[in-house]
Amino acid sequence: MTSSASITRAEVAHLANLARLALTDDELDHFGDQLAVIIGAVSRIGDLETADVPPTSHALPLTNVVREDVVRPGLTQEQALAGAPAAEDGRFRVPRILGEEA
């Protein structure tokens, strides 16, 4: 494992904020240690000779998989809302969104 594999407490706090998770100070340390292990494992790729290997995002050598522009039936409004914790006027009801503008 390379020694550069680490994550600061501030970075963990920032990630928690992006994930909308409220973490305690203890949890920040706890998850920070765990994340450092993961980052360390992933960063071992840096030990390999990869200069000539193009980055890949797919296991399959496929391109241009498209469908015809044809409308297909989906869900009814009732079906769509069936699993929603709350609904109102045919819409999904969500808690108010604080501090952000649509």
Added chain:
Amino acid sequence: MTVTTDRLPSYDEAVAAFDPVIGLEVHVELGTASKMFCGCSTTFGAPPNSQVCPTCLGLPGSLPVLNGAAVESTVRVGLALNATIVPWCRFARKNYFYPDMPKNFQTSQYDEPICVDGWLDVELVTEDGARTVRVEIERVHMEEDTGKSLHVGGATGRIHGADHSLVDYNRAGIPLIEIVTRPVEGAGAQAPELARAYVTALREIMRGLGVSDVRMEQGSLRCDANVSLRPGPEAPLVTRSETKNVNSLRSVERAVRHEIRRQAGRLTAGERVVQETRHWHEDTGITTPGRSKEQAEDYRYFPEPDLVPVAPDRDWVERLRAELPETPDARRIRLLDEWSLSEFDLQSMVNAGAVDLVAQTVEAGAPVDAARKWWLGEIARVANERGVALDELPITPAQVAAVVALVEAGELNDTLARQVIEGVLAGEGEPAEVVAERGLAVLSDDTALLAAVDAALAEQPDVAEKIRSGKVAAAGAIVGAVMKATRGQADAARVRELVLSRCA
């Protein structure tokens, strides 16, 4: 100049002190039948959540499949904007928490947009004539639209003070393209007009391509305007604000103008301009700060694993290029030449929405001058009176051409032609039918005309005497009387000849 935040500098003061740089991000909803990654319908105005499926609701186990028609439309837009279509690109996930995307990410393109490095020439009208500004386009990329939130409980329907929000996902997943300009420099005080002219030109191109209905009021074309001010044209680029969702052409111009004044006020007062998202308020004509923007890296973009890369086939791209319709710009240049018009004349036709109509009237056989005269004269007057666009009036280019043909054949004069047009607009039928019904035809029988001339001379003996004594200009009064007596059906030039010969 003393400036407080309460008193904004005038626009002239602002642009005298600073050089505005603008940037525009335009989102266009593509007019495909189905959504970007699923087969749900895209029809506008359906009951909420009635055009959704597991994929666009982000339900577990669902997988996206790309709409080929959306790719084709995007490539055509890229080509029309003189962009390079990349050989290979991918989609990316833009991760964020906001209920307008049920997946908690928006499928978009990030560092691999499908079209790059384009440009669009935009015409600006100045005191010295038209000026062309080239707007460079950095990228055109594909993404999906988000759902629509309704904020409930707040007094104003906005988020602040709302109890909860209601979300409709019919719009989530509708194919969207984003067209991003590079910073546009050099427009100076005309920056707001340039912003408007650019969006107008873009809209014309989309319409010409038939890829979107580009209705700003329905949100199928939306514009975000970036504005920054620097001390002079040579100074480096500085902090910009991004004004969101400016939803009419007029607002684009107003919002940019307001931002220039607002930022000038801050800078002159020694304050900083903050990099932020702002909201345009149509009613008050000002912008207010919105949410502080997450940095690009906060979106944790990564390649979308559920979609394979898009690699536009080169032959296919060239075929699409060859099939592009004539660009509005090329057409303008062609018409200027073919119709021998000045830039000003053509621009006034563009502004009146008359170019297509005149072109079709010319195709139907009318000379350009005559076609322009009717569409920009009598017909435009009626359109104005009724408060509708020219092409909404119940008269076709073919009908106008038919009227022009009757005038050219000497069967109608302008006065009568105007009555025929009026008849067609009143729903009295084809020009020939109106002519027959109303009994409109030029009187070519000299005997009948002579009788009318003699009657007019007898009624105005003093005028008749003047003409006899050599005051030829007085003939006008008699000609007028004869035209009136014949309800405009006489040929005025012939009447004049007859009057003069009678008084010789």
